[in-house]
Amino acid sequence: xxxxxxxxxxxGKAGLDGHDRGVKIVARALRDAGxxxxxxxxxxxxxxxxxxxxxxxxxxxxxxxxxxxxxxxxPEIIRLLEExxxxxxxxxxxxxxxxxxxxxxxxxxxxAVFEPGTSTDEIIGWVKENVSxxxx
Amino acid sequence: MSVRESDLDKKKMARERWEREYxxxxxxDADFTTISxxxxxxxxxxxxxxxxxxxxxxxxxxxxxYTRGIHSTMYRSRLWTMRxxxxxxxxxxxxxxxxxxxxxxxxxxxTAFDMPTLMGYxxxxxxxRGEVGREGxxxxxxxxxxxxxxxxxLDRVTTSMTVNCSASIIFAMYLVMAEKKGVSxxxxxxxxxxxxxxxxxxxxxxxSPPGPSVxxxxxxxxxxxxxxxxxxxxxxxxxxxxxxxxxxxQELAFTLADGIGYVEESIKRGxxxxxxxxxxxxFFNVHNDFLEEVAKFRAARxxxxxxxxDRFGAKDPKSLTxxxxxxxxxxxxxxxxxxxxxxRVTIQALAAVxxxxxxxxxxxxxxxxxxxxxxxxxxxxxxxxxxxxESGVVNTIDPFGGSYLMESLTSRIEKEAFDYIDKIxxxxxxxxxxxxxxxxxxxxxxxxxxxxxxxxxxxxxxGVNKYVHEDEEVPIPLLKIxxxxxxxxxxxxxxxxxxxxxxxxxxxxxxxxxAARRGDNLMPFIVxxxxxxxxxxxxxxIFREAYGVYRDPGYF
Numbered sequence: 001x002x003x004x005x006x007x008x009x010x011x012g013k014a015g016l017d018g019h020d021r022g023v024k025i026v027a028r029a030l031r032d033a034g035x036x037x038x039x040x041x042x043x044x045x046x047x048x049x050x051x052x053x054x055x056x057x058x059x060x061x062x063x064x065x066x067x068x069x070x071x072x073x074x075p076e077i078i079r080l081l082e083e084x085x086x087x088x089x090x091x092x093x094x095x096x097x098x099x100x101x102x103x104x105x106x107x108x109x110x111x112a113v114f115e116p117g118t119s120t121d122e123i124i125g126w127v128k129e130n131v132s133x134x135x136x
Numbered sequence: 137m138s139v140r141e142s143d144l145d146k147k148k149m150a151r152e153r154w155e156r157e158y159x160x161x162x163x164x165d166a167d168f169t170t171i172s173x174x175x176x177x178x179x180x181x182x183x184x185x186x187x188x189x190x191x192x193x194x195x196x197x198x199x200x201x202y203t204r205g206i207h208s209t210m211y212r213s214r215l216w217t218m219r220x221x222x223x224x225x226x227x228x229x230x231x232x233x234x235x236x237x238x239x240x241x242x243x244x245x246x247t248a249f250d251m252p253t254l255m256g257y258x259x260x261x262x263x264x265r266g267e268v269g270r271e272g273x274x275x276x277x278x279x280x281x282x283x284x285x286x287x288x289x290l291d292r293v294t295t296s297m298t299v300n301c302s303a304s305i306i307f308a309m310y311l312v313m314a315e316k317k318g319v320s321x322x323x324x325x326x327x328x329x330x331x332x333x334x335x336x337x338x339x340x341x342x343x344s345p346p347g348p349s350v351x352x353x354x355x356x357x358x359x360x361x362x363x364x365x366x367x368x369x370x371x372x373x374x375x376x377x378x379x380x381x382x383x384x385x386q387e388l389a390f391t392l393a394d395g396i397g398y399v400e401e402s403i404k405r406g407x408x409x410x411x412x413x414x415x416x417x418x419f420f421n422v423h424n425d426f427l428e429e430v431a432k433f434r435a436a437r438x439x440x441x442x443x444x445x446d447r448f449g450a451k452d453p454k455s456l457t458x459x460x461x462x463x464x465x466x467x468x469x470x471x472x473x474x475x476x477x478x479x480r481v482t483i484q485a486l487a488a489v490x491x492x493x494x495x496x497x498x499x500x501x502x503x504x505x506x507x508x509x510x511x512x513x514x515x516x517x518x519x520x521x522x523x524x525x526e527s528g529v530v531n532t533i534d535p536f537g538g539s540y541l542m543e544s545l546t547s548r549i550e551k552e553a554f555d556y557i558d559k560i561x562x563x564x565x566x567x568x569x570x571x572x573x574x575x576x577x578x579x580x581x582x583x584x585x586x587x588x589x590x591x592x593x594x595x596x597x598x599g600v601n602k603y604v605h606e607d608e609e610v611p612i613p614l615l616k617i618x619x620x621x622x623x624x625x626x627x628x629x630x631x632x633x634x635x636x637x638x639x640x641x642x643x644x645x646x647x648x649x650x651a652a653r654r655g656d657n658l659m660p661f662i663v664x665x666x667x668x669x670x671x672x673x674x675x676x677x678i679f680r681e682a683y684g685v686y687r688d689p690g691y692f
Binding site for chain 1: 251252254255257262263264265266267270271339340341379380381467470471472504505506580583584587588590591597600601614617687688689690691692
């Protein structure tokens with residue numbers, strides 16, 4: 001198993017959004033691809049997600065947001081990660097996110113936003129290319 | 137050789153000749169299973185109906201086992217109710233959308249609430265940050281409910297409210313609002329979704345664990361049986377089970393298993409089955425695989441009739457009939473080339489109508505991208521009107537009845553769904569099965585399998601994994617919810633909390649807590665509390681205190 005396959009990835013759901021079909025498929029596909037996957041389950045505060053990221057010592061955080069609250073949740077989680085000294089954790093995500101909001105999210109530090117219809121292979125490929133282990 | 141024998145021989149020869157020709161012919165290299173993975177025969181013929189008795193299996197509409205429909209006249213007497221689900225932003229915003237839809241020929245209202253409301257949080261809660269008014273309308277208090285239905289005649293429309301763990305509170309607000317408008321409770325017609333079992337299976341909005349959650353559902357069923365008799369206290373829903381990625385058979389099986397759960401619990405409460413079963417209603421998804429979907433609706437009616445008669449001994453024919461709402465499959469819509477969604481919705485809506493639905497919501501083409509615009513909703517409503525008034529399919533009841541394929545498919549779906557129900561019975565019933573995570577895991581497996589079929593191209597979604605446009609722009613306008621909605625709702629609530637009689641509110645909340653500790657029906661206490669403007673979040677906090685909070689086990 002290659003170096004990239006030992007990456008630890010936190011897959012999270014924040015806020016009240018209960019849509020978890022996609023997030024569970026992505027979590028399973030990443031696990032099947034050989035990554036260490038930690039799934040938070042539903043209904044977490046941004047603080048709880050960042051706390052888990054810290055405890056689990058992850059290299060990346062992937063968020064699934066279908067509630068329309070992406071413009072609040074992504075920047076808030078990135079802010080809290082930086083506050084905890086986890087500014088080098090790669091943040092990516094997906095869900096129902098209008099195209100016009102994607103550029104703004106990228107400027108705030110979200111490395112990739114996967115839109116509906118993305119294949120799991122594409123997400124796995126992106127993680128392999130773009131997530132590197134954090135320097136400890 | 138007699139004439140009859142030679143006729144039989146001829147038929148057999150024709151069948152054999154077709155088999156030979158079919159076997160020899162070049163077939164397309166394609167997948168011939170349904171979207172749920174059911175094998176389909178290349179051709180159905182009388183052999184597929186061996187052992188099938190059309191008299192008892194199909195019968196007549198309005199008669200047991202109701203395979204052909206629950207009414208003897210079906211759409212010749214009354215078309216289905218065209219009921220578009222609507223809700224966004226402030227109660228004022230949604231009130232305007234309701235009036236728009238009614239003025240365009242819609243015949244019933246269906247309310248979508250925002251996530252904080254659905255999860256039992258007020259608009260000013262920290263948990264509500266960023267979500268107020270986004271996915272539905274924000275309702276924290278009786279005052280919001282009064283604005284939402286301002287100027288709408290409650291005794292002339294039927295109202296559906298999609299809300300579950302906080303359903304008892306929203307329903308209490310609706311009842312008090314009606315009372316204040318001078319409309320008596322026996323005149324109210326509508327449906328509360330109030331189906332907690334499917335929340336744990338699929339939709340995932342909850343406050344407390346399954347046991348107490350179901351207790352509150354039964355409180356509402358009992359309260360309606362005694363005091364709001366025209367109301368449907370629960371809409372047993374497969375919709376969300378399917379959206380979570382189940383197969384058609386799983387959707388049907390888990391939904392009917394949930395129904396069995398509610399009937400059992402209501403009987404344990406001391407209700408007579410015929411006292412509440414006539415008001416139970418259902419809600420199914422309608423997906424792309426046209427024939428499978430029509431068969432699913434037909435099988436659902438036949439199964440429920442058998443379950444109610446044979447398992448529960450129901451006698452009132454209304455207890456035996458499965459009345460259902462249908463909604464086209466949200467998860468089938470694509471963000472890519474969104475105008476194609478109009479075609480998908482048309483196929484799905486047609487299946488629901490040929491399946492004999494009582495009411496229908498057609499999704500709007502833009503719903504994978506955002507809540508629908510007024511224009512997109514209008515196209516969706518027009519789709520139903522075109523089916524009803526141009527296509528001609530409403531002229532004949534159950535036009536697929538007797539079709540070799542349709543009857544054999546209906547029977548197969550019924551059998552496979554009953555196998556699931558037997559398995560759930562052996563686990564100790566649906567609540568025990570949910571606590572073990574059984575339906576949740578079955579659905580997650582099916583969803584993953586389907587996604588892999590898409591990723592590998594075995595199954596096709598036009599515009600997503602085939603016939604793709606590179607770099608396409610979204611060609612349609614989208615509805616935007618302004619950030620001011622959240623701030624406005626918070627201020628309004630703060631203002632209400634200053635104006636109301638806070639001493640009375642505190643006493644009413646205490647009454648609910650004591651009733652919960654005693655194990656009483658909570659409904660009368662909730663009605664009194666909302667009348668004094670206790671908020672949805674405050675009452676939900678009492679549930680949290682009395683019954684505890686459920687945490688997602690996070691199966692994947």
